[in-house]
Amino acid sequence: MASHDIERLGARAEAMLEELAAISEEPDRLTRRFLTPEHKRAAHLVGQWMAEAGMSVAEDALATVRGHYAGEGEAAGANAVPRLLVGSHIDTVINAGKYDGMLGVVAGILAVEHFRDQDRRFPFAVDVLAFGDEEGSRFPTVLSSSAALAGQFESRWLPGLDGDGIPLEQAMRDYGLDPQAVAAAAMRRDEALAYVEVHIEQGPVLEHQDAPLGVVTSIAGQFRSRVTVRGMAGHAGTVPMAMRQDALVAAAEMVVAAEAIARERPEAAMVATVGTMKVMPGAANVVPDIVEFVLDLRASSDAPRVKALAEFTHRCEKIAAARGCSVTLETYHDCATAACAPWLQQGLARSLEQLGLPAPRLVSGAGHDGQSMSKLTDFAMLFVRCKGGISHNPAEFAGIRDMGLAVAALITFIENFDPAGHRA
Structure with missing residues (x-):
């Protein structure tokens, strides 16, 4: 020794x-x-x-x-x-x-x-x-x-x-x-x-x-993608639930979708994390119209990571459309395994x-x-x-x-x- x-x-x-x-x-x-x-x-x-x-x-x-x-x-x-x-x-x-x-x-x-x-x-x-x-x-x-x-x-x-x-x-x-x-x-x-x-x-x-x-x-390998969800602001007391375009609820569904996508790929040691979210206009009595969050997506190899991001993008688009919202994704960090x-x-x-x-x-x-x-x-x-x-x-x-x-x-x-x- x-x-x-x-x-x-x-x-x-x-x-x-x-x-x-x-x-x-x-x-x-x-x-x-x-x-x-x-x-x-x-x-x-x-x-x-x-x-x-x-x-x-x-x-x-x-x-x-x-x-x-x-x-x-x-x-x-x-x-x-x-x-x-x-x-x-x-x-x-x-x-x-x-x-x-x-x-x-x-x-x-x-x-x-x-x-x-x-x-x-x-x-x-x-x-x-x-x-x-x-x-x-x-x-x-x-x-x-x-x-x-x-x-x-x-x-x-x-x-x-x-x-x-x-x-x-x-x-x-x-x-x-x-x-x-x-x-x-x-x-x-x-x-x-x-x-x-x-x-x-x-x-x-x-x-x-x-x-x-x-x-x-x-x-x-790792992706960091900035996700922006846009809906319609409205009065918390007067806009009926069925008529809302709530960007935060749509974003919440997207976060859950990210978790599900990672859980479906244990063989790739995949993990998905959303650790920051910005809600606008940020008032207790206003339906949110813009939400920004960052998805951190990692895996032990690159092919499943790329496929997972594509699937996440597809699911986000479906969630946004179902709630009368729109969504954009910008991947600003892509680091290969x-x-x-x-x-x-x-x-x-x-x-x-x-x-x-x-x-x-x-x-x-x-x-x-x-x-x-x-x-x-x-x-x-x-x-x-x-x-x-x-x-x-x-x-x-x-x-x-x-x-x-x-x-x-x-x-x-x-x-x-x-x-x-x-x-x-």
Whole structure:
């Protein structure tokens, strides 16, 4: 078994996560959305930790904080080619837990700090990345920061509005970024050897198997579609039930239809969620005339996911017509199923075995920056057990020893990383 002070590594991770969790838009709960002042404060703190760990630090046009640990013989601060990329995200959902995303950033920093203390370099550089738009909790974008690094940013995202009517491009300027410089954030394929991310599982599989860590095989594909239902407003007391064109009742039927469609496809591990809905005009005594909601549809493979969205669209049209309403769907996020590279999975599994741990394999139902990064380079993920499988919730929890093991596994993985080993 490799020799690491697991408890110390885990305690360091917990202390850093606690410090990050104190940076929030709200005093009584953790909310840190993309390009807010709180995101900027968190990015500054992460950059400070990276510098203290021996990395040169930069921030790109999408506010991704990049810490660079130079390779053997590389001049300090130079852009090494090639580099192993390690990272995750520092944005959160509204009313979040403190481990989702942030653990992967902290783990990368602690791994580099370990090598700094050993005065150890590798034939490759190590870049630690702190992305800012993984959750999509502010703008109608998801993974835009990692997409920019992977050269996949779409200019059509720039006019997208947040809940206060602020477009993404304006928020970028307010943050101190240049929307015209997005292309400069892209990394070349020959610069990146691989991308590896440590993340809490956000599910109950590892806990059920009594395994602290697991190796991810793939990330489920995902749609996010904005659905707008239009009916006719009317007086709540005077419009007879049979004559109503109630957009909310139609929307409610559509939500139930989405649930039914997902339940009909258990073999695809399909899940459908509606977590946000806007009802207009929003008065207790007025029949709603416009309702907007977002459908989040995920599956373990793409063909059934595409078929399910088509069926959902058809059912929505039938429901709307039956109630004298109309409906439109706009799919603004379509992320294909992303497979983790087998050679990187094997590397992570060997690292767990060296720590005397089992190496269970599992699929991620949650989306991650790896889906963007797969367009740039091979990627893999190491999952960390979380209590009850709870995530996107203040009750989210990972134990100190499990986090320490995750950092140790990442250190071991980097020590054994052979970028030429997978070349055919």
